[in-house]
Amino acid sequence: MNIILLGAPGAGKGTQASKIAAKYNLLHISTGDIFRANIKNGTEIGKLAKSYIDAGKLVPDEVTCKIVEDRLTWDDAKNGYMLDGFPRNLFQAKELDKFAKVDLCLNINVDEGLLMDRICGRRVCACGESYHITTLNGATTCAKCGGELYQRADDNPETVKSRLDTYNTQTAPLIDYYQKQGKLATVTSGEGSPDEVFAQIVKILK
Ligand code: AP5
Ligand code: MG
Numbered sequence: 001m002n003i004i005l006l007g008a009p010g011a012g013k014g015t016q017a018s019k020i021a022a023k024y025n026l027l028h029i030s031t032g033d034i035f036r037a038n039i040k041n042g043t044e045i046g047k048l049a050k051s052y053i054d055a056g057k058l059v060p061d062e063v064t065c066k067i068v069e070d071r072l073t074w075d076d077a078k079n080g081y082m083l084d085g086f087p088r089n090l091f092q093a094k095e096l097d098k099f100a101k102v103d104l105c106l107n108i109n110v111d112e113g114l115l116m117d118r119i120c121g122r123r124v125c126a127c128g129e130s131y132h133i134t135t136l137n138g139a140t141t142c143a144k145c146g147g148e149l150y151q152r153a154d155d156n157p158e159t160v161k162s163r164l165d166t167y168n169t170q171t172a173p174l175i176d177y178y179q180k181q182g183k184l185a186t187v188t189s190g191e192g193s194p195d196e197v198f199a200q201i202v203k204i205l206k
Contacts, residue, residue, distance in 0.1 A: 001026065001080045002101060004087070006174060007108035009163040010115035011190055012197055013084045014130050016108065019198045020082060024205070027081040029071055031064055033128060053154050056162025058088055058170065065095045072100055089170040093177050105178035106201060110190035112164065119160050123149040
């Protein structure tokens with residue numbers, strides 16, 4: 001099964017992707033994580049992506065689509081995957097339809113008023129886990145791997161405003177795109193706890 005995880009910045013795509021990956025053994029592909037790894041490693045893609053990510057804008061489509069198309073040819077993608085953060089506009093969605101078969105688009109719906117706090121309070125680990133300061137109880141290391149937690153460079157109020165604007169203008173139209181294809185399932189409990197949201201996703205996947 002090939003799934004798209006759609007949702008605004010901070011909706012919980014990464015949080016739910018790790019739960020879905022653990023239960024259903026699906027590969028988690030996050031374009032944001034791929035770009036951050038490239039930035040960390042100082043690659044040409046990383047140098048290009050950084051200016052767009054810091055500004056809360058989309059990295060150019062030709063770069064992003066090529067990365068995803070290549071990634072989907074790896075052996076580990078043969079048994080199904082989740083795309084987290086891709087596609088992010090209509091052009092990317094149409095390109096994806098040319099090189100992959102999408103079974104389901106899970107749209108995690110969360111009240112926009114919650115997103116700024118969720119994102120600015122997020123702490124992440126290099127292993128991919130995300131936490132929120134309210135549930136860390138002062139811990140500074142990852143409960144899963146012991147790695148040092150840090151704040152993403154784009155998790156500041158100014159960049160978050162721009163990311164939300166980019167989402168509303170460019171990504172939200174994909175809801176209609178997948179609705180028309182009969183592939184959309186909306187997670188209406190996005191404001192619930194991570195476990196409540198996951199329970200709804202499990203029901204949908206059944
Ligand atoms: P990306 O990394 O995809 O970021 P994003 O879409 O802005 O989403 P986030 O990762 O911020 O949020 P999330 O939904 O994963 O939430 P999370 O689970 O962490 O993209 C970053 C940038 O890369 C883009 O701005 C763009 O520049 C570039 N890019 C990426 N893909 C691209 C593409 N396809 N094309 C072009 N450019 C691209 O949760 C957030 C917080 O909330 C955490 O603290 C978490 O603990 C907490 N939380 C989660 N769920 C709950 C819950 N149910 N209740 C309470 N707290 C919760
Ligand atoms: Mg994420």
